[in-house]
Amino acid sequence: MxxxxxxxxxxxxxxxxxxxxAIVNTLSRAGARVAFTFRSSADAAADLVDxxxxxxxxxxxxxxxxxxxxxxxxxxxxxxxxxxTLDILVNNAGITRxxxxxRLSEQDWDDVMDANxxxxxxxxxxxxxxxxxxxxxxxxxxxxxxxxxxNPGQTNYAASKAGxxxxxxxxxxxxxxxxxxxxxxxxxxxxxxxxxxxxxKAQAAMQEAVPLGRPASTHDVAQAVxxxxxxxxxxxxxxxxxxxxxxxx
Numbered sequence: 001m002x003x004x005x006x007x008x009x010x011x012x013x014x015x016x017x018x019x020x021x022a023i024v025n026t027l028s029r030a031g032a033r034v035a036f037t038f039r040s041s042a043d044a045a046a047d048l049v050d051x052x053x054x055x056x057x058x059x060x061x062x063x064x065x066x067x068x069x070x071x072x073x074x075x076x077x078x079x080x081x082x083x084x085t086l087d088i089l090v091n092n093a094g095i096t097r098x099x100x101x102x103r104l105s106e107q108d109w110d111d112v113m114d115a116n117x118x119x120x121x122x123x124x125x126x127x128x129x130x131x132x133x134x135x136x137x138x139x140x141x142x143x144x145x146x147x148x149x150x151n152p153g154q155t156n157y158a159a160s161k162a163g164x165x166x167x168x169x170x171x172x173x174x175x176x177x178x179x180x181x182x183x184x185x186x187x188x189x190x191x192x193x194x195x196x197x198x199x200x201k202a203q204a205a206m207q208e209a210v211p212l213g214r215p216a217s218t219h220d221v222a223q224a225v226x227x228x229x230x231x232x233x234x235x236x237x238x239x240x241x242x243x244x245x246x247x248x249x
Contacts, residue, residue, distance in 0.1 A: 009086050010089070011076065011123070012092055014038070027222075035075070037061075037064060038062070060078070062079075067119050069122050090141075097109075097111055117163045135179050140185060142225075143161045145186050145248045220243055
């Protein structure tokens with residue numbers, strides 16, 4: 001299926017590496033103009049803009065912390081100033097601060113909640129009025145299979161990702177009358193820089209638990225996001241799409 005996002009504008013949070021970078025490239029290849037946020041990796045952001053533009057696309061890099069409300073408002077404003085419309089919001093920015101609950105600090109909890117859950121709140125709220133005015137829009141929030149099934153050593157991360165699911169279903173009901181859909185993509189074990197930091201034993205155990213017998217690629221996740229952003233998914237809202245090789249079934 002060819003997914004056409006020509007003349008659409010997207011904003012992707014946390015766009016410079018891993019899943020976020022794959023989403024930016026995939027949406028661009030489908031024809032969208034793509035703005036993306038980054039916190040500190042200016043070189044990676046510049047490289048991604050170059051990659052998109054060399055392929056004939058349009059990209060805009062926006063620096064800032066997704067956990068800051070005024071940053072989200074500024075970023076949405078910058079996209080509207082540049083391209084006059086915002087059609088697709090992908091909330092992807094996130095971090096981990098893993099550890100058994102007994103050893104988690106309050107800062108570990110707050111950092112993960114701010115980056116993973118408050119960031120979704122900030123950007124969704126900033127895009128709310130533009131979507132309402134247009135009477136059209138797509139919000140795709142990146143959760144995790146961990147938010148549905150849990151994982152030892154990730155109480156903070158799992159809580160933030162489960163929170164995204166509840167947030168998204170509630171927002172889907174708020175915005176449905178304005179033809180704005182809100183959906184969730186919940187990846188399982190994905191080959192990224194983050195998972196490469198796991199021990200070989202941990203990676204092998206995770207892979208063994210996946211019925212399809214392999215980790216997801218970032219492209220697998222990005223394709224799911226592109227589908228939900230397209231007209232092909234216009235009648236889907238409030239849905240959680242697991243891209244996990246059967247891990248959570």
